[in-house]
Amino acid sequence: xxxxxxxxxxxxxxxxxxxxxxxxxxxxxxxxxxxxxxxxxxxxxxxxxxxxxxxxxxxxxxxxxxxxxxxxxxxxxxxxxxxxxxxxxxxxxxxxxxxxxxxxxxxxxxxxxxxxxxxxxxxxxxxxxxxxxxxxxxxxxxxxxxxxxxxxxxxxxxx
Amino acid sequence: xxxxxxxxxxxxxxxxxxxxxxxxxxxxxxxxxxxxxxxxxxxxxxxxxxxxxxxxxxxxxxxxxxxxxxxxxxxxxxxxxxxxxxxxxxxxxxxxxxxxxxxxxxxxxxxxxxxxxxxxxxxxxxxxxxxxxxxxxxxxxxxxxxxxxxxxxxxxxxxxxxxxxxxxxxxxxxxxxxxxxxxxxxxxxxxxxxxxxxxxxxxxxxxxxxxxxxxxxxxxxxxxxxxxxxxxxxxxxxxxxxxxxxxxxxxxxxxxxxxxxxxxxxxxxxxxxxxxxxxxxxxxxxxxxxxxxxxxxxxxxxxxxxxxxxxxxxxxxxxxxxxxxxxxxxxxxxxxxxxxxxxxxxxxxxxxxxxxxxxxxxxxxxxxxxxxxxxxxxxxxxxxxxxxxxxxxxxxxxxxxxxxxxxxxxxxxxxxxxxxxxxxxxxxxxxxxxxxxxxxxxxxxxxxxxxxxxxxxxxxxxxxxxxxxxxxxxxxxxxxxxxxxxxxxxxxxxxxxxxxxxxxxxxxxxxxxxxxxxxxxxxxxxxxxxxxxxxxxxxxxxxxxxxxxxxxxxxxxxxxxxxxxxxxxxxxxxxxxxxxxxxxxxxxxxxxxxxxxxxxxxxxxxxxxxxxxxxxxx
Ligand SMILES: Cc1cc2nc3c(=O)[nH]c(=O)nc-3n(C[C@H](O)[C@H](O)[C@H](O)COP(=O)(O)O)c2cc1C
Ligand code: SF4
Ligand code: SF4
Ligand code: SF4
Ligand code: FES
Numbered sequence: 001x002x003x004x005x006x007x008x009x010x011x012x013x014x015x016x017x018x019x020x021x022x023x024x025x026x027x028x029x030x031x032x033x034x035x036x037x038x039x040x041x042x043x044x045x046x047x048x049x050x051x052x053x054x055x056x057x058x059x060x061x062x063x064x065x066x067x068x069x070x071x072x073x074x075x076x077x078x079x080x081x082x083x084x085x086x087x088x089x090x091x092x093x094x095x096x097x098x099x100x101x102x103x104x105x106x107x108x109x110x111x112x113x114x115x116x117x118x119x120x121x122x123x124x125x126x127x128x129x130x131x132x133x134x135x136x137x138x139x140x141x142x143x144x145x146x147x148x149x150x151x152x153x154x155x156x157x158x159x
Numbered sequence: 160x161x162x163x164x165x166x167x168x169x170x171x172x173x174x175x176x177x178x179x180x181x182x183x184x185x186x187x188x189x190x191x192x193x194x195x196x197x198x199x200x201x202x203x204x205x206x207x208x209x210x211x212x213x214x215x216x217x218x219x220x221x222x223x224x225x226x227x228x229x230x231x232x233x234x235x236x237x238x239x240x241x242x243x244x245x246x247x248x249x250x251x252x253x254x255x256x257x258x259x260x261x262x263x264x265x266x267x268x269x270x271x272x273x274x275x276x277x278x279x280x281x282x283x284x285x286x287x288x289x290x291x292x293x294x295x296x297x298x299x300x301x302x303x304x305x306x307x308x309x310x311x312x313x314x315x316x317x318x319x320x321x322x323x324x325x326x327x328x329x330x331x332x333x334x335x336x337x338x339x340x341x342x343x344x345x346x347x348x349x350x351x352x353x354x355x356x357x358x359x360x361x362x363x364x365x366x367x368x369x370x371x372x373x374x375x376x377x378x379x380x381x382x383x384x385x386x387x388x389x390x391x392x393x394x395x396x397x398x399x400x401x402x403x404x405x406x407x408x409x410x411x412x413x414x415x416x417x418x419x420x421x422x423x424x425x426x427x428x429x430x431x432x433x434x435x436x437x438x439x440x441x442x443x444x445x446x447x448x449x450x451x452x453x454x455x456x457x458x459x460x461x462x463x464x465x466x467x468x469x470x471x472x473x474x475x476x477x478x479x480x481x482x483x484x485x486x487x488x489x490x491x492x493x494x495x496x497x498x499x500x501x502x503x504x505x506x507x508x509x510x511x512x513x514x515x516x517x518x519x520x521x522x523x524x525x526x527x528x529x530x531x532x533x534x535x536x537x538x539x540x541x542x543x544x545x546x547x548x549x550x551x552x553x554x555x556x557x558x559x560x561x562x563x564x565x566x567x568x569x570x571x572x573x574x575x576x577x578x579x580x581x582x583x584x585x586x587x588x589x590x591x592x593x594x595x596x597x598x599x600x601x602x603x604x605x606x607x608x609x610x611x612x613x614x615x616x617x618x619x620x621x622x623x624x625x626x627x628x629x630x631x632x633x634x635x636x637x638x639x640x641x642x643x644x645x646x647x648x649x650x651x652x653x654x655x656x657x658x659x660x661x662x663x664x665x666x667x668x669x670x671x672x673x674x675x676x677x678x679x680x681x682x683x684x685x686x687x688x689x690x691x692x693x694x695x696x697x698x699x700x701x702x703x704x705x706x707x708x709x710x711x712x713x714x715x716x717x718x719x720x721x722x723x724x725x726x727x728x729x730x731x732x733x734x735x736x737x738x739x740x741x742x743x744x745x746x747x748x749x750x751x752x753x754x755x756x757x758x759x760x761x762x763x764x765x766x767x768x769x770x771x772x773x774x775x776x777x
Binding site: 024031123140 | 197
């Protein structure tokens, strides 16, 4: 909850908005920067963006739900992405995903109760030669095995 | 040099660069493509930097982001290339670096254990250009990848970059268009539409404003050539677009890049800025009076945004939904103005075509598909990576000669081409030439050039279900056949894979597919049936095995398989029992173990940890 109050400070949104031209063309890029900065697109951010740009908030919400790179609910502190592209699928991505779902007790595209992990599926991350690929906070891990994937996650997160 | 004011000055600048370049200076090229970085190339680069600094050697270590883009041979990364010796080292670890510096950089000798070794003859192949994976390739779109530093415009100019533009700017726009037409270049983004024809239609529309755009959305979940080009040779795309803009009369361009490609976005941004500084973008390009600039648009992670009308709506700052097909974007595209949209690889070919001529380009490839195509060869194959070959090469040549055959000596079963819009082609048709028309005839598609090799352990029903599932997720839901039909197909396939399929399922599938092909609004829906129809056509027996015998012959579909341990092969090492999340493996040390199938959740852990290959799936 502490984070929420911080976000309400509109200057944090304005700093991002000001990096771009005042044009509808910039909407998606700004929303993506919100996503990067806050790990989701906060409601206050949408309202502020709507105000500054003079675009209906409903339109921005529609973009928020349409584009997969954006999320309207807060994400976990760490994001684990399982590549479910074709090469990874053939080389065992489904088992990696199931293992993570079971061990972290979370469904795909969900966040653990303690807010620690968000588990996502992504399409080909462009490293098919190392399939199956798992990303922990944007660090690539190739040739992941069901028996090893939790060790990889723990090792990286605990440093 | 600051701004280059004329075509002559560009040539002079190139000569200057050549005069100061030291081609004999030893250079260590560490691949910094996504694949090699994941394999640890950053650590290798650091090790080189350190040792070279320590010893004060005269080596220009091309490292960091300053290194090269992806060589395409990611399977064997981190890759280190040495010039001028033309040596390629594979799977280099930081520990190997002192030896490479001592032996090769200083001593000119080869470190044998790090070079390519032929799997059959066991001979070593130290030369980059002699390795079978590269030897059979003909690189045009990938011409600079792995050899130049993508963040250096000087590197690009030195390698002959912007010479195509210089030539184009001396031509009439009309002549450029006919050159591209005569080259036979067809769009590399999927549909294979003739590029010259597209440009001509756009130029013919009466309008004060025109746009040129580059499609770098690369949605096919098994292809990464566009990523590699944008990361490894961004100026090739930019140069192509400037030529296209001059030909059709456009002043503003856009590159739409997939959000998951941060390195591509970074390298393109750097390249655009460098081109502006040199006067190759912006007002009065090379003093010719022609003005053009490029903006980058980041995608939002939606596959359908790769479709042309959806992409344009997305750039405008809207939800990326496709619109009715009868509106042609060459007439009414971005902001309703005439627009040329081409794929990354298409654009990268343009400068070479202008420079070397239509006849040169058209001399490669087949009757209907000219030039070369980049394929991403992945899946169950020994050498995976990016491969550029002339159109018309057979599937078998690609898989066997370049790909080095199927992984682990397993049986080659099929290739999937064209991503979610394509289909599966069985091994018995592997002599088929790969070109736009042959693949379409066989019920698949060229698509973006993903070639996924499948072996006996790949279940074709599962593959069809996989692609359908992908498309269900990605459908924008605007039209009914796709919104409602696709999930229905997915459900039917799920029933088949779970052993609840009935004989009628196959007919029902075919009917639904038909509906989709004719009724959907955009290409996502109209081609969505291909993965299903092609597998039903070529692998009907596999569907029947699931339906009649309730068996998955490839041992993939979870509901139809059981795990067991072969008592002959099991050594009783207990490793599986220790790792099984269900604790359902029992047995005494040094005695054969047994799985309690009533508790087994088929997680695959036991098979994964067993060093004796004793776990069986049936
Ligand atoms: C659902 C869908 C997704 C597409 N995705 C891409 C893509 O990711 N990249 C691409 O270049 N073309 C894609 N296309 C094809 C584009 O609509 C368009 O034909 C292409 O960018 C034109 O460029 P080209 O003529 O150079 O191939 C897609 C088409 C459809 C129907
Ligand atoms: S075919 Fe599918 S993706 Fe295309 S417009 Fe219709 S619902 Fe949307
Ligand atoms: S890991 Fe393999 S060899 Fe060891 S007990 Fe299990 S099945 Fe037997
Ligand atoms: S598949 Fe998983 S649950 Fe089943 S026996 Fe093996 S390790 Fe245990
Ligand atoms: S399919 Fe996973 S990296 Fe390409």
